[in-house]
Amino acid sequence: MLARVADQLYWFSRYLRRVENTARLVGVGSLLQLDLPRSVRFTWRPMIATVGAEARFLDAHPQPEDADVLDFLLLDARNPSSLRASADCAREILRGIRDALPQEVWEAVNDLHLYIDADGGRVLTRRYRLEFIGRITDSCLKVSGLLAANVSRDIGFHFLRLGVRRWNRPT
Numbered sequence: 001m002l003a004r005v006a007d008q009l010y011w012f013s014r015y016l017r018r019v020e021n022t023a024r025l026v027g028v029g030s031l032l033q034l035d036l037p038r039s040v041r042f043t044w045r046p047m048i049a050t051v052g053a054e055a056r057f058l059d060a061h062p063q064p065e066d067a068d069v070l071d072f073l074l075l076d077a078r079n080p081s082s083l084r085a086s087a088d089c090a091r092e093i094l095r096g097i098r099d100a101l102p103q104e105v106w107e108a109v110n111d112l113h114l115y116i117d118a119d120g121g122r123v124l125t126r127r128y129r130l131e132f133i134g135r136i137t138d139s140c141l142k143v144s145g146l147l148a149a150n151v152s153r154d155i156g157f158h159f160l161r162l163g164v165r166r167w168n169r170p171t
Helices: 003-035 046-050 054-060 066-074 083-096 103-124 126-150 155-164
Strands: none
Touching: 003 046, 003 066, 003 083, 003 103, 003 126, 003 155, 046 054, 046 066, 054 066, 066 083, 066 103, 083 103, 103 126, 126 155
């Protein structure tokens, strides 16, 4: 296997996992916001610190509002770790290695990309946020299932798995 293809398989799975994890992070925050008593003020800003992008965020938003945080985490193209930027990177990588993976994977990732472009603005409103997040996580799980079921267990599969594997560090 070419080193370029192995590298792209690894990064494709990393970006796909980042899309899913960012969606889940915002989904948990949305559910927490619904469960808290009205007397408790919920703020989204700690999530920026969670993803390690506080300096970049404050450069773009000196007086941040909650909507700025959600936009930065999910849709802002200037944030390289946003959900949209990660999905775009995964799609672009997959475009270059389409012959290494099943056609269904390309179709699912492309559908995810088109959904984010078409309905991404809805996530900023509380009413549609959980529906949007659910569709994103379902799409990521679909791609993971397609990869697990349809990719032969060769060296390429192991590079895909490296991108999603959690490593236990010795203590």
